[in-house]
Amino acid sequence: MSNQAEEMQEQWTSLVQNMNEAAAQSVEQNMDASAAFMESWGDAMEDSMLEQDDLAAGVEGYSNAYEVWMDAADQIFERTTDAAEGEDVALTEFRDIWLQSANEAFKEVMGTSAFAAANGQLVNAMMDMQEQADEMTEETLEDLGMPTQSDIEEVGERLVEIERRQHSVETKLDNILEQLE
Incomplete structure (x- = not known):
């Protein structure tokens, strides 16, 4: 093999290795982000006082969202394998897979009655806090003679x-x- 061919092979190997590392890092970051979201959502559902039906819908939504993320991970793995085998795979495909999956997963979770109930509880809690803050402000201004x-x-x-x-x-x-x- 000529020196030029060896250099091209090294460049190609380096390019594929960098692409694989970037894809793996992207997969890891996205999985961490989705896990963090699901964990915080699960904590919120756990802390809320939901009806049994709402809780069941929430668990189903969580399960569906998890399936969407796992499908995305499979697609990423397949496209990474395709790239490693020499197929021309644009990095934007990876981004698009994750963005589409994120949208679908969020729809699965946000479309549940559990999410609506939890949001209702959150809004009520925020309104109560706002009312308490307004009362404290009134009292403070009154005490200051304003x-x-x-x-x-x-x-x-x-x-x-x-x-x-x-x-x-x-x-x-x-x-x-x-x-x-």
Whole structure:
């Protein structure tokens, strides 16, 4: 084998090795991300007070999402094998497989009644926290002698009432002036 052919073979081997390492790293990062998502989702489902049907739907959604991720891992493995065997495989294919799988997996999870119930609980908890924060703000401003939201709303209501009365008085004065003319 000539020196030039050996160099080309080394470059090709290096390129394939780099591509395989990048694909393996991508697979590992994506699997870690999906595992972290599934773990946090599982923790959220565990901590929430869901109905039995919602919980069953959540487990089914989780299972379906897991299958989607495993199918994606199989596709990545197949395309990596194809690339190692000399087939021209674009790196964007790997990205597309993971993006499509992520979308499908999230749909599987987010489309469940468990996800909707957990989100409802989260929104209620956030609204309760917001209400508590508003009450604390009101109390703090009151203690500092500053106007609170309630004070400002009361002043606004009084201004509207004064404007209404003023308009009524103006209308009556206009009627009296018309009758005097």
